Amino acid sequence: MLREWDLHTSSVRLADGCYATTLHDAWSIGPGTHGGYQVAVVASTIKEMLPHHPDPMVLSSYFLSPAQPGPAEVQVRVLRAGRGSTTVSAELSQHGATRLSVLATFSSLVDQPGVIERQMPAPAMPAPETCVPAVRAEPQLVDRFHLLFDPSSLGWATGSPSGEGRIQAWLRLKEDRDPDPIVALLACDALPPATLDIGHVGWAPTIELTAHVRAIPAPGWLKVAHRTRNVAGGLFEEDCGVWDSEGRLVAQSRQLVKVPLVGVGAN
């Protein structure tokens, strides 16, 4: 029996490279659909199509128009089928309008050499039990995944952003299911924008997100850290690291995002 995450990210093959799916309203956020969830739906469809290279190694998403809950179509085109990896382009569309345009290279992460020569250490964070649950306007997302914030990066929630541009949290799907490479992709876009921590409020629309998935996550919680260091010209970059329960960096991403128009303020 398919469980929630599988159900919400599954698609049905209509023809070669053409799949029907549904953006579930359980992933609504504001007037649209959660961006990381859209990426996960596309990645799950590509995985379905590439049994020998089921894991996203690198995936770039360009967000073209806001998605809504309901039927959607995923078109996947193989650009290069190699021995060790396959590169594809993909589009998620609704009613003929493209929501996401994607380029991605998939491989088999279990076949990847295990050596770790160097990696960014996971940031220090209190244990999940002493972190703070997300307070969200969208109760349905609270039912999708646990998001437990490091209190030191949660000043923005009480009107006192730290000014560092840093937000950290533990993440885990709400259903009893361990993370996989596609859940790691979701994690790259699951936290509120790091600009909250420098006093920008409001929704920050992503223009582009590129994520590298570096390893299959170990079972348990994911540690997710967002940071912005360049806020200029109405845009900011958001860098994200995702570490598994064994401290391995499993994903790394960067987005280019529009600064919310409502401006700067402590509240």
Next chain:
Amino acid sequence: MLREWDLHTSSVRLADGCYATTLHDAWSIGPGTHGGYQVAVVASTIKEMLPHHPDPMVLSSYFLSPAQPGPAEVQVRVLRAGRGSTTVSAELSQHGATRLSVLATFSSLVDQPGVIERQMPAPAMPAPETCVPAVRAEPQLVDRFHLLFDPSSLGWATGSPSGEGRIQAWLRLKEDRDPDPIVALLACDALPPATLDIGHVGWAPTIELTAHVRAIPAPGWLKVAHRTRNVAGGLFEEDCGVWDSEGRLVAQSRQLVKVPLVGVGAN
């Protein structure tokens, strides 16, 4: 009269979205063609097609097969034409084989708000006069651009890599011409791989490169800093910052690259 950089990156329109170009042998490197130059050729073609949005804001390149000097074709397809930006897909191909597959959003950087709220400071580096010219196997690239290395990140050239995974250099086109946003893209892929500084020798093939161009560079030298922090599973990420002569961060990029197969060693 077109000068060198213009000539080397120009293309001729054959039909809607279809352009003929030539990968100039002045940009050969080893058996192929310089990756950053290929990106610049594609970006110049897109610019040609989008007079109202001439500047790359974000561009993702997936490198599918090695390019050779000679005739090439660029196909550009508009995915979304907005008021403030246009998103396109593009392919660079030769003899029917795709070399580069690209997604990009272009805009007009002169129309961008000028406010800099925060940015990564440019790294400290000795003045160009006291930096060290590139010693390259490809003399033709030495004629294309100046590359003057910070001596503190050049230990790898004498068999003593610092172990930090950091390479920094000043960059400027050899012809008397100031940098522009497309030259900033070239700069993101113009230095040797940062893994040299941790003792990996050999050619490191890029799988994917995504660059954000954040501002039009001021005239003069560009300061370019490469760094890798995650070398694992046969892959590394290379982060790059590019600053102009006024200290403004003009581009930021990240690549996913294969670790050279020749292994680890000081030489």
